[in-house]
Amino acid sequence: MSGRIPQYFIDDILTRVDIVDIINSRIKLKKTGRNYSACCPFHKEKTPSFSVSPDKQFYYCFGCGASGNALGFLMNYDHMDFPAAVDYLANQLGLDIPRESSGYSDRTRQNANLYTLTEQAADFFRDRLFNSSGSKTAFNYLKxxxxxxxxxxxxxxxxxxxxxxxxxxxxxETPESEKKLLTTGLLVQHDENHRIYDRFRNRILFPIRDQRGRYIGFGGRVLDDSKPKYLNSPESPIFHKGSELYGLYEARKYQPLEQLIVVEGxxxxxSMAQHGITHCVATLGxxxxxxxxxxLFKLVDDVVYCFDGDNAGIKAAWRALESTLPYKKDNGQARFLFLPKGEDPDTFVKKAGSEAFLQRIQQQAISLDHFLFKKLEQGLNLDSLDGRSQLVTRIIPYIAKVSPDAILKQLLLTQLHQKSGLEPEYLINYLNNFLHQQEPATPVNSSHRQTENQATLTGRVPSEFQKNSPLVPSNEPPYQTHKSTGIQTSGHLPEITNRSPYQQEIHHKNDHSLPSTKMNPVFYAIRQLICDPALAQEVKGKETLLKKNNPYRSLLVTLIETLQHQPAMTIGTLIASWYGTEQGRLLESIALLELGDTPNRQEFLDTIERIKRNADEQHDYEQSNTLKNSLQNKRTSQLDNEERSHFREIFTRVQERHGIRKSPEKK
Incomplete structure (x- = not known):
């Protein structure tokens, strides 16, 4: 099918694939901190300088400068053209590729509006809880x-x-706002009388946020006897309950995550967070x-499913096992914890405490294989031939779900051999016959045609975008290679350590508004935006940041402007779309810096204010120097009124800024 691949579809693919899996299936990656490393596949080297970031979903080589996202890697490593790379990833995800006749879809912009609207609704509901006279019942329930x-x-x-x-x-109540509220599911239209009304009424509301912190929906718990007891937002362009996990955004604030506990509600x-167990998430009904x-396994190697010990809890755990079998990593573990009947994590932790709960995980959580065999052995007599035969026929379909090259598959077959007494070769043949009998997936026709809409997300910026984009400089300076890293940067960029007395952008001892880090504040602000792009929406008066201009401040302002204009854009997409530009090179190198602290809204805003303050100081310093030079040969008595006024204004501002003189109160 001809036509351009829509931008939203490319964004969706890059959000859903894991670049670590894509690259690790081709070259062996080793985990180093939060990232993965290897010897670069694009140039010869003995010491690994190739880094892959699972958080940002891009790769970068400190040796040769190769960089990009999953699409870019496929194009460079597998020598695919752009449509073939998209087709490959779409096949991996089981998606059909849509096409557009002309122009880029405005779906991303529309979704950004829905994110904003949902956040405004969250603010409204939160205000009603804390500032409404009618919320007493809700508060009493929560208390x-x-x-x-x-x-x-x-x-x-x-x-x-x-x-x-x-x-x-x-x-x-404009038609446009009503339409958006209906799209998000916050409003409902009656099928018969077509009346439009609120979906959530007299309910405690739990805002649902995606892993980037954007508000995408709500879960509501009723306060009376109305049905249903729990009500979720419906599917919408921004909310897909089958892929979202409640509490994941909040859990990721407590980095580094080593374990995730999946609970039901x-x-x-x-309640678990209230008791200090902050790494819990829940499926959305x-x-x-x-x-x-x-x-889950993209984020951690240790997943614990915690369910009630009743029949419903066991069924939920079994469905979790079925979904886990194909995706469990060889270096990871999946365990199942069943609480006593009548207990859920909320009630258990209140009675026994958080320490007892965590201890219970260590002592009583059972492994995936233990749960699998225990469940399927129920009602069988393994001392009989019939019992062992039935076990094989029951369990083979589940072993078939496991990835072919996973160690787990071999271990399950070994365990089945021990329980059934059948030879491993026979079990392997039985498994292969079972797989052969399954209906094969319909092959998707793969197209390797090169189209003129080679997207910006592959590590290439097409010329048609370069002409129209204000982000791409028309005349790029020559590159120089830094000996310490091998990163190519523009030849004219100043070193970050070169600063005048008025450019003290390194952490001051008496400044408690920033975290205790020696990272340059501009770098710190950019790094915070990389970790949490939503922070860009908080910045006001960004023009002040450029009073003292350099490439890093320009990058910060451009980054803020871009994210404010396109809230749905991910940093990985942005890095790829700026590939080959000054902004892209700087952003890549800063993104790979390790930042110990997790994004903090107030620290970020304090950092922005401090950068503005430094810019104002430098602005006054430069103005006073200019004035000083022009007045060098004049005495004070020779100054005219305009010169006196200008000099007095600068001097007063400097005094006020340093607390020497208080600014006069406005009358």
């Missing part, structure tokens, strides 16, 4: 559940008041899906 105000604020818990049109009236996650499992 009874043992939740304090800090925990409620951490998770942004809110309240949807009684009444049918509270949220609807809060937003302007919102209250379980929040669905069974654990393959998408959930893939996301």
């Amino acid at each position: 009874k559940r043992g939740l304090d105000q800090k925990t409620l604020q951490t998770f942004g818990v809110g309240y949807a008041p009684t009444g049918w049109e509270n949220l609807k009236k809060h937003f302007s 919102y209250m379980d996650v929040i 669905t069974a654990t899906t393959p998408e959930h499992v893939q996301r």
Whole structure:
């Protein structure tokens, strides 16, 4: 099919694939801190300088400067053209590639509007909980559940008041706003009388955020006897409950994550966090899906599924096992913890405490293979031939789900050999026959045609975009290679350590507004944006940052402007789309710096204010020098009124800034 591949589809692919899996299937990667490393496949070297970032989903070589995302790697390593690389990843995900006749889809822009609208709704519900006279029942319920105000604020818990049109009236009742609210599912239209009303009424609301912190939906718990007891946002362009995990954004704040505990409900996650167990997540009213499992194992090597010990809990655990089998990593573990009947994580941790809960995981959580065999052995007499035969026929379909090259598959077959008494060769043949009988997947026709819309996300910026993009400089300076890293940068870029007395952008001893780090504040601000792009929406008056200009400040301002204009854009996409530009080279090198602390809104805003302050100081310093030079041969008595006024203004500003003189109160 001819036509351009839509931008939103490329973004979606890059969000869903894991670049570590793509590259590791071709070259052996070794985990080094948060990233992975290897000897670069694009040039000869003995010491690894090739780095892959799972957080940012891009690769970078400190030796030769090769960089890009998953699409770019396939094009460079497998020598694919762009359509073939997209086709390959789409096949991996089981997706059909849509096409556009002309122009880029505005879906990304529309989604950005929905994210903003959903966040505004979250603010509305949160305000109703803390500032509404009708929220007493909600507060009493939350207090009874043992939740304090800090925990409620951490998770942004809110309240949807009684009444049918509270949220609807809060937003302007224009056809456009109503349409967006209907799209997100915050409003509902009656099938018969077509009346439009609020979906959530008289409910405690739990905002659902994606892993980037964007608000995408809500879960609501009713406060009376209404049904259903729990109500989630419906599927929407920004909310897909089969792939999202409640509490994941909050859990990732407590880096580094080593383990994730999957529980059943919102209250379980929040209650556990209240008791100091901050690495819990919950599915959103669905069974654990393959998408959930893939996301979990991208982040950690240790996953614990914690369910109630009743029949419903065991069924939920079994569905989680089925979804886990194809995606469990050889270096990871999946375990299952069943609580006593009548208990859930919320009630258990309140009675026994967090230490007892974590101890229970260590002592009583069972492995995936233990759960698999225990469940399938039920009702069988393994001392009989019939029992052993039935075990083989029961378990082979599950072993077939495991990845062909996974160690787990071989270990399960070995265990089955020990329990059944059948020879390993026979079991392997039996498994292969079973796989052969399964209906093969319909092959997807792969196209390797080169199209003129070679996307910006492969590590290439097409010329048509270069002409129209303000981000791409028209005349790029020559490159120089830094001996310490081998990174190619523009020849004219100043070293970060060169600074005048008015350019003290390194952490001051008496400045407590920044974290204790020696990282340059501009670098720090950029690094925070890389970790949490949503912070860009908080910046006001960004023009002030450029009073003292250099390439790093220019990058910071350009980054803020781009993310404010396109809130849905990921940093990985941005890095790839700026490939070959001054901004792209700087952003890549800063993104690979390790930052110990997790993104903190207030620290970020304090850093921005400090950068502005330094810019103002330098601006005054330069102005005073200019004035000083022009007045060098004049005495004070020879100054005219304009010169006196200018000099006095600068001097007063400097005094006020350093606390020598208070600014006069405005009358």
